[in-house]
Amino acid sequence: MTEEVQRARRLPRAVRERQILDAAVQVFSRYGYHTASMDEISEVAGVSKPMIYTYLGSKEDLFAKCIRREATRLLEAIQDGVKPELPPDMQLWHGLRSFYRFVADFRESWTVLHRQALTVGGEFAAEITAMRTRAIELVAALVVNAGARKGLAEQAEFSGEGLSAALVGAAESLADWALDHPDVSDGVLASWLMNLVWLGFNDLVEGDVWKPTA
Amino acid sequence: MTEEVQRARRLPRAVRERQILDAAVQVFSRYGYHTASMDEISEVAGVSKPMIYTYLGSKEDLFAKCIRREATRLLEAIQDGVKPELPPDMQLWHGLRSFYRFVADFRESWTVLHRQALTVGGEFAAEITAMRTRAIELVAALVVNAGARKGLAEQAEFSGEGLSAALVGAAESLADWALDHPDVSDGVLASWLMNLVWLGFNDLVEGDVWKPTA
Amino acid sequence: MTEEVQRARRLPRAVRERQILDAAVQVFSRYGYHTASMDEISEVAGVSKPMIYTYLGSKEDLFAKCIRREATRLLEAIQDGVKPELPPDMQLWHGLRSFYRFVADFRESWTVLHRQALTVGGEFAAEITAMRTRAIELVAALVVNAGARKGLAEQAEFSGEGLSAALVGAAESLADWALDHPDVSDGVLASWLMNLVWLGFNDLVEGDVWKPTA
Amino acid sequence: MTEEVQRARRLPRAVRERQILDAAVQVFSRYGYHTASMDEISEVAGVSKPMIYTYLGSKEDLFAKCIRREATRLLEAIQDGVKPELPPDMQLWHGLRSFYRFVADFRESWTVLHRQALTVGGEFAAEITAMRTRAIELVAALVVNAGARKGLAEQAEFSGEGLSAALVGAAESLADWALDHPDVSDGVLASWLMNLVWLGFNDLVEGDVWKPTA
DNA sequence: GATGAATGAGTCTTCATTCAT
DNA sequence: AATGAATGAAGACTCATTCAT
Structure with a gap:
């Protein structure tokens, strides 16, 4: 496996949370809360949707955490x-x-x-x-x-x-x-x-x- | 039929359009574009949904007309x-x-x-x-x-x-x-x-x- | 259009509700509440899912109505x-x-x-x-x-x-x-x-x- | 490490299996098969999910073993x-x-x-x-x-x-x-x-x- | 002119299950 | 032996939109 892929796998939770929040801010800022989709956020974050829910909760929770x-x-x-x-x-x-x-x-x-x-x-x-x-x-x-x-x-x-x-x-x-x-x-x-x-x-x-x- | 009902039926197009726009402004202002539903607008306007589409087009069209x-x-x-x-x-x-x-x-x-x-x-x-x-x-x-x-x-x-x-x-x-x-x-x-x-x-x-x- | 199709379209609400309940009883009885899917119920009923929600409410509501x-x-x-x-x-x-x-x-x-x-x-x-x-x-x-x-x-x-x-x-x-x-x-x-x-x-x-x- | 923790680690398989089955019976009896989640069972058992799968197989297997x-x-x-x-x-x-x-x-x-x-x-x-x-x-x-x-x-x-x-x-x-x-x-x-x-x-x-x- | 009936398409969310360590 | 990290797959639900009458 390439080092690139290596780097993206099995990361500690804190890192993943940051990745996800970064992606969420990006997507929310581009599309707005309603138009943004969890699918796109997960894609941009390079992470599957369940991870988002496990780590950061619902779409609303996620948005709140971005805002804060x-x-x-x-x-x-x-x-x-x-x-x-x-x-x-x-x-x-x-x-x-x-x-x-x-x-x-x-x-x-x-x-x-x-x-x-x-x-x-x-x-x-x-x-x-x-x-x-x-x-x-x-x-x-x-x-x-x-x-x-x-x-x-x-x-x-x-x-x-x-x-x-x-x-x-x-x-x-x-x-x-x-x-x-x-x-x-x-x-x-x-x-x-x-x-x-x-x-x-x-x-x-x-x-x-x-x-x-x- | 009562006069009340008469008044609500067969109104000239311009009047209907105003009714609908009034309702739309009200609902959009309360809920925002995305959360507002065409159902609620049609209810508030006292008009069926197909009328809205016939007279004022899509939800986006309707919103644009409100704004303007x-x-x-x-x-x-x-x-x-x-x-x-x-x-x-x-x-x-x-x-x-x-x-x-x-x-x-x-x-x-x-x-x-x-x-x-x-x-x-x-x-x-x-x-x-x-x-x-x-x-x-x-x-x-x-x-x-x-x-x-x-x-x-x-x-x-x-x-x-x-x-x-x-x-x-x-x-x-x-x-x-x-x-x-x-x-x-x-x-x-x-x-x-x-x-x-x-x-x-x-x-x-x-x-x-x-x-x-x- | 065939008469068959004619019969299935644009039915009054009461009839559709009965159709849906019939299908729901059938599916629930076969699979149980959890395993039954609204998709299958809608298929069996010959009706789209939104109709079920419009007429009979959530899955739980639907089940309750079946039971009653x-x-x-x-x-x-x-x-x-x-x-x-x-x-x-x-x-x-x-x-x-x-x-x-x-x-x-x-x-x-x-x-x-x-x-x-x-x-x-x-x-x-x-x-x-x-x-x-x-x-x-x-x-x-x-x-x-x-x-x-x-x-x-x-x-x-x-x-x-x-x-x-x-x-x-x-x-x-x-x-x-x-x-x-x-x-x-x-x-x-x-x-x-x-x-x-x-x-x-x-x-x-x-x-x-x-x-x-x- | 404390003895408390010691006791929870590296237990013989038979003991672990019993722990898990006990937890599973408890959770299944409270929530029923479908509503019970493997997550909750693993929590109650004090064991990670992969252990459950390794020792007792799928959810269905686990349930069967409980029943038996x-x-x-x-x-x-x-x-x-x-x-x-x-x-x-x-x-x-x-x-x-x-x-x-x-x-x-x-x-x-x-x-x-x-x-x-x-x-x-x-x-x-x-x-x-x-x-x-x-x-x-x-x-x-x-x-x-x-x-x-x-x-x-x-x-x-x-x-x-x-x-x-x-x-x-x-x-x-x-x-x-x-x-x-x-x-x-x-x-x-x-x-x-x-x-x-x-x-x-x-x-x-x-x-x-x-x-x-x- | 007017509408009740109907749906395609899409979204959030969850859960059993499995890697990689 | 043991687990934190990760996901594929699927299900409930909603909504803008359009027929057929």
Whole structure:
């Protein structure tokens, strides 16, 4: 037998689980939860269907495990990028860079998280929402809290929760856009968003742009 | 036969089509494209399945027609709200108000457009993207063009297309948030977004808030 | 198209349901609940599988409906045979004759009821037990009550419930035996059982009980 | 390694086989042949699945071996109880007592033999029938032969084989009933059955037969 | 114009069984 | 001797879609 085949046989469980999850993320990201078939996942994984069920459970279980693994990866990637010793705007910028780098490096992970996780409904939506919330808290705490400290919370023109939702939406939407424009670097993407949310259009129009300082 | 039954029978085609589309939007918005069943749509519409196929084609056709009808409605609602004689920021604010009013008034339309249209993939994604593009062009032209006129287009810190995508994402995300907070008026939602994109966090933190002037 | 095919197409629901139940009883009786496949039932019924699910529900539902229909048939057959104006022993004899006639005429019904219903467990066992109980009450009331009236209930040598169970078991077991001996008439079968249990009961009723002597 | 683990490893084949058979009887009796899974049996036995196949063959083989072992046990238990020096009725009574004691002591054995063996069909049915036959011959020979000697075999009202079948059925059915009434002793159960069938046979042997009168 | 009746095709899931170590 | 790893085969169930009336 060739070494190739040797390598693929009788692997320890942990390795197989990773293989399967990798294949599942790939297939789910391409076809979406409903259209994806366990048959295709097993083919891509190079593993028979029963293994999937033995190791990872039902299709829904499998999807949940994909979502959780990729979400954890994403959050860790962002957290690793943030540098707490820097001023708030730079922290935000670094966080965003990490985010866009992750999206570029792991398109499929991002697609599964952003696009496909919504299509199942119910339990997953809740999980995804929780992650979005954690994400926004992680990244936007800097900004929103800054505002809150100044008593903005009382003004109708301001709402931490609402603005957070908007900010996350903006970042995600730009990430999608970036998927079709791979030539734009993560630093630039992060800068655009900074200019939008940090300075606002008004300042932009005045020629006042935000730039990273460190 | 009673008049009740009479009314349900032998209706002109246009009326039947509307009935069916209404039911389809309702069911698609609740369950999503894949989980929705033609059986349920026909039940909700009070029409047998063969009628649906005769009048509106396959499930995919039906979904496409839902998307198109609701997208048209949304765009018209926004366009009706914009007042070209006002200054750019007020135009933007009015456009956003109309948008949020529409989302509140026609939850199902919005849900189908925003959430469910993504789950099908391929052909629909393109169509939806086209509509988002039209939307962003319609609403954000004001801002972007203003910036462009000042030569911002040449700076790496600025990208009309990218920022537009971000802006639309922010507006959509806030719309979703608003679905769970029906007590927040469309005017307030629009103001929040104005403060985010028009002034930026920086000005906000300085206590400088944007307010509608007309 | 031939008339044969004509007859098989577009039948009203009630007719199809009967066809399917007939086929199901046949297949279940031959293979048992677990080994029987919906595919085979649909083939035997001359109907596609979806029809079965549409009309009669899941495999378990289908089986339950078989059991209930056949049980009802059996009980009715027995009830029709009993002649209340006759003395108790003759009533019992006629009831048994009807029972054995039914078993001979509808082997499959009997097989499903007696053999296969036990194999599913849980819900069905209860239902079958209820029917056995009704059966024994129906047929053996004559005998047992006769005994009870004479104060037998107080004796350890007697137990209405236990003896009823034994009697039913005897009748069923003889029915199974009869399936392999179709030449023995229902009248003879009934007589055998009468001689086994009636003479026994008769002595019992007279207060003549058997007791161990060593 | 601990002694505990030591004890579980490298056991002589005979011991392993017994372990497995014990587990199999337990699982088969609880779930029935089809619903029982080899996985569960191997778990209960504390042995890996390949061992089962190596030692005892396929699922069907395993089941057959269960049946045979338990049937042998049952027959031996009954035989041990019978005392050939006593008169026929007492022999019968002792045999029945042994039977009911076995059923009470080894519920699972009895359940597998009586309930589950029927659900497989074909080959097993034959085997079980053979055992029932041996059982009836063993226990009822006394009675039936007594009758046969008196020339009863020629009468339509009598049939050794048929009555035997009925008698076995009665005994089995009462055994099932006894499973739900553990407070009734084996002696009482045996007495009930004696009263049902012995007094009946007794009259039969005396030539006193019941005949329909109308 | 309108529909009850009917199905082909495909999906998830399970289980007995066997390698390779 | 013993087992974790692996799968072929099969079964229940569903759904978009179309006749025949």
